[in-house]
Amino acid sequence: MEVSLPNNWKNLTLEKYDGSTDPDEHVTVYITQINLYTSEDAILCRVFLKMFKGAKLSWFAKLPPYSIDCFDTLVMKFEAHFATSKPHHLTSITLVNIRQKKEESLRAFMEKFGRVALSIRNLSPKMTMHHMVTTLKPRLFVDSLCKQPTTDLVELRQRATKFMQLEELKSFKSQIRAIEGVERREKDGGRWRKPKDVYKGP
Missing domain, CATH: 1.10.1200 (Non-ribosomal Peptide Synthetase Peptidyl Carrier Protein; Chain A)
Structure with a gap:
């Protein structure tokens, strides 16, 4: 995850994730903001992992070595881990x-x-x-x-x-x-x- 950030990089205004809100929504807002600067996979992964509060990043440390091959995989594992934080959606x-x-x-x-x-x-x-x-x-x-x-x-x-x-x-x-x-x-x-x-x- 050691990769240089773009020269025009500015810190994102996105709130750090604390596990209490919809993970899908967090990812959507994150991608919208960071795509203003880059779409490089390595940077997407590095910055994404900085957007967590306190011990909520511990899920990542428990992943098997070399199990993350791209940003999409990281997102998939993130959303699976925090699936219980998704709000209950109404139906017709x-x-x-x-x-x-x-x-x-x-x-x-x-x-x-x-x-x-x-x-x-x-x-x-x-x-x-x-x-x-x-x-x-x-x-x-x-x-x-x-x-x-x-x-x-x-x-x-x-x-x-x-x-x-x-x-x-x-x-x-x-x-x-x-x-x-x-x-x-x-x-x-x-x-x-x-x-x-x-x-x-x-």
Whole structure:
């Protein structure tokens, strides 16, 4: 591992690895940074081994002699050793358990669904839309999708936005009517006026 560093070398800004984070992500960030200076295998290996905190480098010392023939092999052994530090990745099955609640607005549901969908690796647009439609409450937006299906996520979000605005407008009008009702009751001394009885005959 004794090899000279490039003349334009600067220390990497990458945090030293302590075994508590995703090893795949650490490798990706490392390669992105060091490739600005070099792609030479020997240098990649030398600098990589300097990017560890404390005793976390002990795994390397336990490797059999001459078992590292290139940087790819080093990475493979590193990721295998720290595999338990990889985060648990969600799958598309997670979306099945997301349901729009009775009083939940379309906007709140779409934001919640979107956050979970973004955290799922390799989720296809077709699968995303399938789960979205099946987890929504049967309201106007779902009716619209059933009558006029779409396979484009951008179009789906645009259509959803229109129904969000409609839903929020209805909610705003309901609030205004409620405020006006309170004001009328206050003007009437805080009491509802009982309608006069209408004579309907014997």
